[in-house]
Every structure is written in C-alpha cells, then in structure tokens.
Amino acid sequence: MPVKxxxxxxxxxxxxxxxxxxxxxxxxxxxxxxxxxTAFIGPSGCGKxxxxxxxxxxxxxxxxAKACGSIYLDGENxxxxxxxxxxxxxxxxxxxxKPNPFPKSIWQNISYGLEIQGEKDKKKIxxxxxxxxxxxALWNEVKxxxxxxxxxxxxxxxxxxxxxxxxxxxxxxxxFDEPCASLDPISTNKIEDLxxxxxxxxxxxxxxxxxxxxxxxxxxxxxMYLGELIEFGVTSQIxxxxxxxxxxxxxxxxxx
Amino acid sequence: MRSYKELAIKMLFTVLAFSSLVxxxxxxxxxxxxxxxxxxxxxxxxxxxxxxxxxxxEPAEFGVLPLILASLEVAVGALFVCxxxxxxxxxxxxxxxxxxxxxxxxxxxxxxxxxxxxxxxFFGMLIVAPFIQKLFNIPTGLCAFSASVVLGVMAIPTVASxxxxxxxxxxxxxxxxxxxxxxxxxxxxxxxxxxAAASGISTSVILxxxxxxxxTMTVLMVSGGAAVIPKSFFDPVRPMTATIAAExxxxxxxxxxxxxxxxxxxxxxxxTLVFNALAEAISRKYRIKLGLDR
Numbered sequence: 001m002p003v004k005x006x007x008x009x010x011x012x013x014x015x016x017x018x019x020x021x022x023x024x025x026x027x028x029x030x031x032x033x034x035x036x037x038t039a040f041i042g043p044s045g046c047g048k049x050x051x052x053x054x055x056x057x058x059x060x061x062x063x064x065a066k067a068c069g070s071i072y073l074d075g076e077n078x079x080x081x082x083x084x085x086x087x088x089x090x091x092x093x094x095x096x097x098k099p100n101p102f103p104k105s106i107w108q109n110i111s112y113g114l115e116i117q118g119e120k121d122k123k124k125i126x127x128x129x130x131x132x133x134x135x136x137a138l139w140n141e142v143k144x145x146x147x148x149x150x151x152x153x154x155x156x157x158x159x160x161x162x163x164x165x166x167x168x169x170x171x172x173x174x175x176f177d178e179p180c181a182s183l184d185p186i187s188t189n190k191i192e193d194l195x196x197x198x199x200x201x202x203x204x205x206x207x208x209x210x211x212x213x214x215x216x217x218x219x220x221x222x223x224m225y226l227g228e229l230i231e232f233g234v235t236s237q238i239x240x241x242x243x244x245x246x247x248x249x250x251x252x253x254x255x256x
Numbered sequence: 257m258r259s260y261k262e263l264a265i266k267m268l269f270t271v272l273a274f275s276s277l278v279x280x281x282x283x284x285x286x287x288x289x290x291x292x293x294x295x296x297x298x299x300x301x302x303x304x305x306x307x308x309x310x311x312x313x314e315p316a317e318f319g320v321l322p323l324i325l326a327s328l329e330v331a332v333g334a335l336f337v338c339x340x341x342x343x344x345x346x347x348x349x350x351x352x353x354x355x356x357x358x359x360x361x362x363x364x365x366x367x368x369x370x371x372x373x374x375x376x377x378f379f380g381m382l383i384v385a386p387f388i389q390k391l392f393n394i395p396t397g398l399c400a401f402s403a404s405v406v407l408g409v410m411a412i413p414t415v416a417s418x419x420x421x422x423x424x425x426x427x428x429x430x431x432x433x434x435x436x437x438x439x440x441x442x443x444x445x446x447x448x449x450x451x452a453a454a455s456g457i458s459t460s461v462i463l464x465x466x467x468x469x470x471x472t473m474t475v476l477m478v479s480g481g482a483a484v485i486p487k488s489f490f491d492p493v494r495p496m497t498a499t500i501a502a503e504x505x506x507x508x509x510x511x512x513x514x515x516x517x518x519x520x521x522x523x524x525x526x527x528t529l530v531f532n533a534l535a536e537a538i539s540r541k542y543r544i545k546l547g548l549d550r
Contacts (some may be wrong), residue, residue, distance in 0.1 A: 058434060063355065090438035100429035103452055113437040116447070162433070169437055 007034045009173060010055065011202040015069035015079070017050060017059065024050050026227040027069075032173070037204040039081045039218035039235065043255065047227040048207045049097075050176045055205065056080075056092040057085050073173070089115075093171035099158035099179040101150035101165070105135075106142050109150045109161055113169035119237060128168050136164035137194055146168060156187025163194060174198065176206040180213065192217050212252065213241050264533070291522045294318070294515035302371035303519065309483040311503065311513040316392035318516045323466045327469055330403045330479060331485050334468045337408020339461055342415025346457075349416070350423040351445055362420070364476075365501020377477030380406035385478060394490045398480035401489040406478050408473055411464040418463060423449060445507075459535040466531035470524065472497035497521050 010032040017025035022101050024047050032038050040048035054067055057078065078088050087222050099186040101109050110129045120123060129146070133139040138160040142153070149160055159179060166174060170200040176195065180188040195204060195217045213233065214221055223231045224245070231244045243246045249255060295303060298318050306319015348360050348493075384405055385397030426449050434444040452456070478494020483499065494502075500517050507513040 023430065057434065058436060061432070061435065086438045086440060089436055094432075094436040096429060096432060096436075098429060100433045102433065102448060112434070112439075112447070116434075116437065116439045116443045147536055165433070182450070 008032070008101060009034045011072040012055075012069050012071070013161035014052065015051070015067065017047075017054060018066045019062065019066075024227050025054070025067075028224075030229060031220060032203055032205060033156075033220065034203055035199055035201065037206060037217055037221040038201050038220040038222060039214035040205065040207045040208075040212050040222050040224060041250075042224035042230075043200055043250065044209070046224040047129070048222075048224050049177050051224070052177060052205050052207055053094075055175055056089050056172070057083075058094065060085065062073060068229045082105055090169050091171055091173060092173040094170065094175045094177065095159070095162050095166055095179050097181045099155055099162050101153070101158050101161050101181070103149065103151055105147045106150050106153070106161060107146040109165050110168045115166060117169070132164040132168040135167050135198070136160045137190065137197075138164055142233045154187070156183050156190060159183060159187065160194065163191075163198075168197075171202065173203045173205070176204065176208075178207050178209060181209065188213070211239075223250060225250070271323050272528055275327070287522045287525060288449045289516060290368035290515055290518035292515075294512060294519040297515070299511050303516070309486060309499070311507070311516065316512065319513065320496070320520055322483050322514070323494060323496045323520065324523070325485055326400065326479070326483075327488070327495040327497070328477060328497050329386040329400050329493060330407060331468045332346050332413060332466055333400060333489060334408035335461070335465065337405055338411035338415050338464050338468075338502050341408070342412045342460065342464065343457060345412070346415045346419035346423055346460075347450075349451070351441075362417075365416050367518025368409070369415075369417075373410065373471060373473040376406050376410050376476075377474045380474060392490060396480060396492060398416050398478055398492055399490050400479060400493045402487070403475050403493070404478035404497075406474055407468045410471065410474065411468050414467050415464040418460030419453070419457045422460065425456065426452045455538045455541055459539045462531050462535040462538070466528045466535070469531070470497065470528050472501050476501050496524050 008031045012027070012028060012030045012032075015025055028051060030038075030219050039054060042048050043083065049222060050059065055071060055073075055078065059065050059067065067079050069079065071188075073088070073091060076083060102112065107129055111134050114125050114128060130143075135141065138157060141157060142148075142161075148231055150158065153161060163174075180191050183191065191214060195206065198204060199219075204248045208212075213245060218235045220233065221235045222229055223238065223242075224246070231238060231242060231247045233243070238247065239251065242251060292303050298306075303318060303320060303346050304324075307321055310317040338357055343389040345361070349358055349365075350366060352519045353361055373484070381398070381403055385399075385402045387397070388402050389396070389397030409532060427493070430448050431444055434448045439480050462522070476498040479495055479498055481494050481498065481502065483491040483494040484491075486493045499521055503513070504517055507517055
C-alpha cells in the first residue's frame, strides 16, 4: 500500500451509531488518506450514508440518535460533545444525494458560506465565487447569469453548483453522498471527472451505489454490509481479489 | 338501466359541484343589484369620500369614508398583534418545539380559531375594554385599540397555521445544505428557512387580514360604534361590517340607506376578494420558486 501512516487525514476508531435502539453502525474503524478518494459501497441500508454523515456531524439533526467511538481530524475528536460543530463542518464539506441549491441566485448560493462567516469584503467574495465555480467546472456555463435563480439550472449543473458552494468555504475534506444518484450519464461523467480533479487538493469520501463509479474514481474502497465494515483496501485489490467472501458475492451481484 | 343510473349519479354530482358557483353568482348579483341604486342616488365620489355617515338625519348623509377608515385602522392595529404572535408561534412550533410540544401546541393554536366570534366579543367587552380604559385612562375602553387587540388574537391561528405550513414546506435539504456549510441554527433560520417560506408567510398575513376585515360580531361589540373619522386608536369607531350589522334591521327596504348598506357590503366583498386573489397568486409563485410545481 503506497501510503504512510502520517498521510492519514481522518481516523475513525470503533464507531457505533444508534437510531433509537437500532444499531446502524457497528464498530467501524477506518482511515481516510490525504488527497485520496475513499469509496463506500454496499447494499441499500447498509449504513454507508449514515457513516459518512457522522464525519461532519450531520446526524446531529436526527432526534434520538447516538454515536459512540471516536473520529479524529487534526487530532480532535469529531464525535466529542465538546467538539466545535461549525468548525468541523467548515473543514469537512458535503455534497448531497439530491442537488440542493438554495432558492437564491447562483451568486448567493456560493457567497452564502462566506457571508455566514461574516465576510464583508466584496472583492474577496467576488474572487471566491469565480474561483469556486471554475474549480467546479461550471464557470463558463454560468458566468453571464450569476444573478439567475439557481433552480433554473439543470440537475447536473445544480450538483456542480453544490460542489462549488462547498468549495467556497475552503474545506479540507469533501464528502459525497451518492452525488450522481439523480443525474443522467453525461452529468454523472462530469461529476466523476470533477472528483478526480478535486482529489489533487482534497481528501474525498464518496458513497455510491454504482460499483463502476467506485472503481473509476476511488483509490480505496470500503465495503459495508448491515452496518459493519466487511472489507477495506486499495480499490483495484477489492475489485479483483477481494479477501472476504461477502465482498466477492456483492461484487458479482449475488445480492444487493 | 345501469347507464341511466350512472348518468343520474353523474348529473347529481355535477349539480352539487356547481351549486357553490350558483350561490356565488347569486350573491354577487344581489350585491350589485342592490348597490347600484345607492351609487346612482348619491354620486360615487360623495359616497366613497364623504366624511359624514348620518343615515337617519334629515337630510341624510351617506359618506362611507369614516367606516372604511375605521375598518382600516382596526385591521392595521390587529396586524400588530397577529403578525408577531402568529409568525412567532409558527417559528417556535416549526423550529424549536420538541415533537411532544408540537403535538400539544398545534391543536391548541387551532382551537383559538374554533372559538365563536361572539365569545371573543364578550371577552373584549368585559375584560379587554375595561382593562384598556383603566390602563390608558380614556373615557371608554370600547375603541379601535380594544377591537384591534381582540381581532388580532382571533387572527393568530390563521397566521400561525398557514405560516407553519409554509415553514414545514421548506425542504429539509435546504437546512442540511446550510448546516453543512458551517451555518448555525439562527443563520439557517434567518437566511435560508424564512426567505424560502417568505411568500407563504405573507400569504398567511393577507388571509389573516382578510379575516380581520370581514369579522363582524366582535367589532360590533368592542369597537365602540361611533361613525366618525377616527383621530386616534383610542376613539370609538364603526367599521364597515359593524355598520351593516347594526343598521340593516332599521333601514327601510328600498330606501337610500338600505342600498348604501348593500354598497358597503359590496366594498367589503371586493376588498376580501382582492386579498384572497393576492394570497393565491403569492402562494402559487412560492410553490414554483421552491420547485414544488412544474
């Protein structure tokens, strides 16, 4: 494996998660490496989305949910009740399953993240808006209509706008929760290219139902089943010589 | 045989469905028919902008301006009560209340709407008016201010429940997006949720206003009844609805007074029609804006 221990960006140790009394995540330990893409695959309901939503504390919004264990980012435990959730979410951005731009202008969607941080400098906001849209490969399509409502964009453009919005707050890690689930193949392609481009500068985790997608974009793959992490390894190894029988069965389509 | 039966049933339901249209058309027709003589007898300008409403004097004067202004004054005052309280409770129920609090609060707020207006009138006459009379040391507590307070409370459920619906229509995904960018709860509420629900909230205010303007029994009991142009919130006033209710029984059928009361009814009808159309237009626009339609 071409990675050293000090390349670990996020370290999860013995993470459990409960919805009420239902244990949805069972004792997961996993490392996320710097500037690499880690894909989570597994059948619906296996807990992959739940798990990555723990990384930016999105599950806080769910009533009666409880997380145990620790997830370290820059030496701080994300799951600790004392952790600064706002700071964590600025470091760990997220792109959701369904494109969810705000019903505001394209410009306002991007500037939102800066405004809530109290940024007033118009010049700086302008620069960030352009830079983020360029990084998300959307600038050329929208530069003449930044004041238009973002909901007028196509689904694929909306998703790239959501990626740009996430980049605008300058995160270190980006979580993608099935980002192409509602997109057509061409838009999906664009998002995949974008992920490959972004991993030069960002640590990325992606949940996907599409195994080809995992194979195309990821460096590491984690296979989850019924809340457990069954196997984790370099993507090429997982897809060619899985160590676990369950992984092989899933990849060959025996269940899922 | 069977097809006759089906045809009959279909006809029956068609008639039922169109009956409300018939009633509406009938009401509008009668309103116009009975109003027109008033406007032809007294000219339209004197009717709308005349400063004196002395229907039983010799010669009688039929200027509805005092009545229109009274309605407006009471309505604006009531907005100061129902808007903050209604929207405030909607925000609390939607954003802050726990599931169990929500279960109690929502039906409670809606119960306010089911109280008959005469009870509000009672409440206004016996409790609010004397209290306000003492508080501000004015000659009578039956005034625009008291009417505004009572009407405002009456309109809270309209504003609260429609606003709450608007807030709950805001997709969770917007909130998630905001939180994921590092926004706190307050920022998410003020910069994402409320703007997204803004047109729904304004609809609730317009419908509340429409309810306030059309309300009769309470204003009849609490507003004081003086048909003069109001100079302050503490003057007794006589809004349009109260005028019709109080005077229709005394006005001789076919007299100028009688036709004028119908004309007031027509004005009221037009005002609430405009309010409702406005609310409908705004809420349609809002659904499109959130991508719920089309």
